Each structure stands twice: as structure tokens, then as C-alpha cells.
Amino acid sequence: MKKFKALFVDSFQELRDVRKLAVAAMLLAIAVVLGFYRLQLTDYIRIGFDFIAKESAAMLLGPSIGCVVAGLTDIISYVIKPVGAFFPGLTLSAMLASVIYGVVLYQKPLSLKRVILANGLVTVIVNLLLNTYWMTILLGNAYMALFPARAVKQLIMFPIEVVLFYTVAKVFSKADIFAALKGQAGR
Template sequence: MDKKFDVKKLIQISLLIAIEVILTRFCSINTPIVRIGFGFLPIAIIAMMYGPLSAGIAYALGDILGMMLFSSGSFFPGFTLTAFLTGIVYGAFLYNKPKTWPRIIGAVLTVCLVINLGLDTYWLSILMGKGYIALLPTRIIKSVLMIPVQTLIIGIIWKKVVIRFTNISHA
């Protein structure tokens, strides 16, 4: 891992964090129990290009910045932890490894089923004072819908955009 300060990397990650905030706060369907959106995509791109730690920190920063700038409720650190872990998972599956469909599917399944369905549902049960099991049916439907969407979008964006972007930025 390159330890030197890299301005280009910092600018690219910052731009992707800004896109994540916009996609999450303004281009999502939000209910008290479920958020359906595309904020995962910039983080998956950071994870593929710069690794798990960069993606985890970027998503946590995006969560904090989004809450500070466009608050839709009170800050809850559990969701920031979820964001950090999501970046870590995408990076663990996709950084410096072939971007194969099984890897992308593995990353998405881990994020959607373990982190979003498991942890986020737990955080919501704490915040809403409702039982974990009572929240599960709606959250399971969301996960079932988002798994193929996230898988396809990450795979297509990798092949169509990120590879070209990486080639251009290295020129």
C-alpha cells in the first residue's frame, strides 16, 4: 500500500463521497423502515479502486456529512458503523482482485443480508422501540429487491465506467 499523500486520490474519493451524499439524501426512496437508493455505488467504486479502508472511511464520512448537511433525523452512530463496514466488505471482495460475477455477488450478499438486513434492522429496532422480528418482513423484501439491482449495477459500472476512468487517470 502506498503511504504517500496522493492529491489525485483524495480528490477522486472526495468527489465520490459527494456523489454518495447526493444519491443517498436526494435520489433515494425513504420510509422510516427502509431506504432504497444508489448511495452504495460510489462506495463500491472507491472500494474497487482504493481498497477496504479507504471505502470504509469514505462511507462513514459520507454518512456523517450527509447527516450534518441534510439531516432527516438525529444522528445515530450505528448507521455510521454500518456504512464503514459496508465499505470494508466491498473492498475485501473487490479490491486488487478480478471483478468476477461471483465476487460481486458475494460482496452484495454480504452487505445486503449481513450488514443491511442484520445490523441496520437491529439499529432500527433500537431507534424505533420495535421488535427486531417485527421489522424483518419489510426489510427482507427490500433486500430481495436490492440484491440483483446492486449486483448488476456494480458489474456494469465496473466494466463500462471504472475501467475507462482508471485508464484515463493513469494516462
């Protein structure tokens, strides 16, 4: 339990470093911009790529900062370009997803297994279960009426999201971004 708590404390203390604060701000801005480029297939099925920046923030800066970045991304995106009604439940889902990514990926060696685990947990807990519930509240449809189509979408998107994020994370790793954030680049 102490290690779990330490993840959040360490993550929150990342804000003391100006470089990490700047990285958080840049990833937030990237997430907002990526959020504008999404496909709205139906009222309850949307495909977007802002998860890449939010997941990167959680991986690089931890669950606390990832949670803040995800929450602010959701709110700022709505203020700049509102699509439908603002619903705090979906903001909480985005924040929870970043916490999961941060807990699984922060301060741990990058591996495909970890990326699959993090994306799997988010896909099932947040995207399938929680977000489908929020959609029932927003749209007034029955949970089981929405679930099958959302499940198919998640099955299709899961491998795409894993490959996209793992590729981005590998690029970060090769570019020494992890070391640069720790102040060890070029050593």
C-alpha cells in the same frame, strides 16, 4: 492474515497519491448527492443509490479509504440534510459495508461473481442483520417485526444493486480508470 492486513495498509497508502485523494473526494461528493435522491417507503425501509459511489471507492481505493469515504458520506449527508436522528450505529454499518466491498473487490480482477459475493455479504451481514438491529434501537420495534419487510426489500434490491454496480464497474474498466489510478493509462 498478512494478505488481509496488507489490503488495509495498501489502501491507506493510496492517500499519498494526489490523484487517488481527488478520486476519493469526488466519490464522496457523488455519494452525498446520490444520498439525497432516495425513496423513503416507511420509517424503516429506504431505497437509495449512494452505495454505487461508496462501493466504487472501496473497489478502486481499498477497504481503508472506502471505510473513510462511507463514514464521511454518512456524517456530511446528515449535516447538510438531516433526516431523522443521527445514529452512529448506521454510520458504522456504512463503514463496515465499504470494508467488505474493499476486501472482496480491491486489487482483484473484476468479475460478476465477486460483485455478487460482496453484495451478498453486505446484504446479509450489514443490511439485514446489523441495520435491522439498529432500527429496533431507533424505532423501539421488535427485531422480528421489522425483519420480514426488510428481508423482502433486500431480496428485491439485491439483483438491482448487483446489476447497477457491475455495470458501473465495467464502465470504469473500459474507461481505463483502474489503469489511470495506477498511473498506467495510455501505455
